[in-house]
Amino acid sequence: MEEYRPLRVALLGAGSVGSQVARLLIENKAELAARVGAELELVGIAVRDINSPRNAGVPRELLTTDAEPLILGADIVVEVMGGIEPARTYILQALNSGSDVVTANKALLASHGTELFDAAEQVGAQLYFEAAVAGAIPIIRPLRESLAGDKVNRIMGIVNGTTNYILDRMDTTGASFESALAEATALGYAEADPTADIEAFDAAQKAAILAYLAFHTEVPLDKVYREGITKITAQQMAAAQRDGYVIKLLAICERVPADENGESGVSVRVHPALIEREHPLAAVHGAFNAVFVEAESAGQLMFYGAGAGGVQTASAVLGDLVSAAKRHVAGGPGLADSVHANLPILPIDRAYTRYQITLEVTDQPGVLAKVANIFADHQVSIETVEQAVREKDGSMRPTAYLEVGTHEATEASLRAVVESLAESDSVASITSVIRVEGI
Ligand code: NAP
Numbered sequence: 518m519e520e521y522r523p524l525r526v527a528l529l530g531a532g533s534v535g536s537q538v539a540r541l542l543i544e545n546k547a548e549l550a551a552r553v554g555a556e557l558e559l560v561g562i563a564v565r566d567i568n569s570p571r572n573a574g575v576p577r578e579l580l581t582t583d584a585e586p587l588i589l590g591a592d593i594v595v596e597v598m599g600g601i602e603p604a605r606t607y608i609l610q611a612l613n614s615g616s617d618v619v620t621a622n623k624a625l626l627a628s629h630g631t632e633l634f635d636a637a638e639q640v641g642a643q644l645y646f647e648a649a650v651a652g653a654i655p656i657i658r659p660l661r662e663s664l665a666g667d668k669v670n671r672i673m674g675i676v677n678g679t680t681n682y683i684l685d686r687m688d689t690t691g692a693s694f695e696s697a698l699a700e701a702t703a704l705g706y707a708e709a710d711p712t713a714d715i716e717a718f719d720a721a722q723k724a725a726i727l728a729y730l731a732f733h734t735e736v737p738l739d740k741v742y743r744e745g746i747t748k749i750t751a752q753q754m755a756a757a758q759r760d761g762y763v764i765k766l767l768a769i770c771e772r773v774p775a776d777e778n779g780e781s782g783v784s785v786r787v788h789p790a791l792i793e794r795e796h797p798l799a800a801v802h803g804a805f806n807a808v809f810v811e812a813e814s815a816g817q818l819m820f821y822g823a824g825a826g827g828v829q830t831a832s833a834v835l836g837d838l839v840s841a842a843k844r845h846v847a848g849g850p851g852l853a854d855s856v857h858a859n860l861p862i863l864p865i866d867r868a869y870t871r872y873q874i875t876l877e878v879t880d881q882p883g884v885l886a887k888v889a890n891i892f893a894d895h896q897v898s899i900e901t902v903e904q905a906v907r908e909k910d911g912s913m914r915p916t917a918y919l920e921v922g923t924h925e926a927t928e929a930s931l932r933a934v935v936e937s938l939a940e941s942d943s944v945a946s947i948t949s950v951i952r953v954e955g956i
Pocket residue numbers: 529530531532533534535563564565566567569584596597598599600602603621622623624648649652824825826827830
């Protein structure tokens with residue numbers, strides 16, 4: 518085959534991911550050219566400060582702070598600088614000039630994805646983003662291509678490595694949230710400001726992207742329900758362990774069947790949840806990620822691996838780069854995503870799952886019946902009840918600890934139960950309310 522002209526690649530960013538992309542592009546130049554049928558020529562690397570210390574493998578002569586001419590002269594632009602601006606403007610410039618773009622920027626895709634996809638479609642350019650969700654794990658391409666003929670019903674993922682590391686340490690060592698976070702920071706998993714991870718903003722962005730692909734529906738970030746892991750206690754973790762569960766931060770994207778008004782749609786939520794220790798996601802330890810997909814014909818699939826890391830994420834970026842380059846060589850249109858299904862994104866009240874509620878009650882006749890009645894009043898069916906009686910410090914009255922497991926119920930019903938329990942004279946305190954997933 519006659520070799521195509523060299524393809525000009527502009528790299529925006531030379532940090533953890535970008536420096537590895539540059540190194541791999543240069544070190545593997547001949548092999549990549551053979552695979553693509555054209556040389557991938559790294560023509561420049563835009564950074565904020567050309568004098569900053571860089572990883573070995575980043576050629577200093579390619580560094581520039583002037584991104585625009587680099588973008589306009591490229592065939593393919595790789596954006597690994599992160600943030601919203603100027604990344605958004607640069608990607609739009611690249612797409613509008615007909616270049617394909619590879620990005621790892623989940624924050625930008627989750628907040629401005631529609632604008633970027635529309636721009637790409639208008640000029641017939643392509644936007645690739647395998648690295649934006651779960652780092653090295655191939656999950657975007659399976660959803661976009663391999664499962665394009667199937668119907669995805671549910672995705673349940675551990676898509677944030679930092680929080681999985683923290684929860685795993687709490688589970689395996691009995692550590693408190695604070696000390697597990699300190700460990701994650703010392704190891705470089707958590708950033709100096711860990712908010713994006715521990716408050717689940719990062720996982721919510723990834724959930725929005727996964728749901729968009731799975732359900733062919735635009736998913737605005739503000740419709741993704743989000744709860745972080747900061748309130749998870751060592752006591753909750755120990756109780757979960759005793760009951761055969763583990764607590765994980767899960768990103769859940771699922772179809773919700775019609776309610777009594779005939780309204781169906783999808784629910785996208787990120788929160789800590791109990792899952793049974795036998796569930797494949799329970800075996801995801803440390804900072805690893807995994808995405809569990811349930812599709813109508815394919816059944817259950819699990820994708821597992823490194824969700825972050827410079828070189829691991831660079832692997833996904835390079836995969837996209839090769840796809841983009843092959844399209845240049847072969848010509849013709851690339852992948853086009855669609856939001857044709859346009860399903861309603863339902864509020865968290867419509868989520869339908871199981872719950873475990875732990876209560877402190879006075880150990881007196883009739884208390885259990887009163888508690889059971891509160892659940893019944895709101896049509897929430899109890900599946901299990903466990904009771905332990907302990908003398909409360911300094912109190913003459915014994916206190917009973919009730920752990921109530923429910924059958925599936927809507928979040929709205931469960932909230933009504935919790936509100937009624939909080940108002941009940943029989944309930945001294947509600948010590949834990951947590952969803953149970955992974956049936
Ligand atoms: P990083 O280490 O902070 O590197 C960012 C790079 O972009 C730096 O080289 C920086 O230049 C450059 N940059 C930032 N703002 C710029 C601007 N205004 N103009 C020109 N250059 C600018 O980030 P990263 O960890 O590599 O992450 C890059 C992207 O990949 C992000 O979207 C992130 O969400 C995504 N991602 C990262 C990982 C991971 O494990 N790190 C995993 C998955 C996805 P200077 O070097 O001069 O400061």
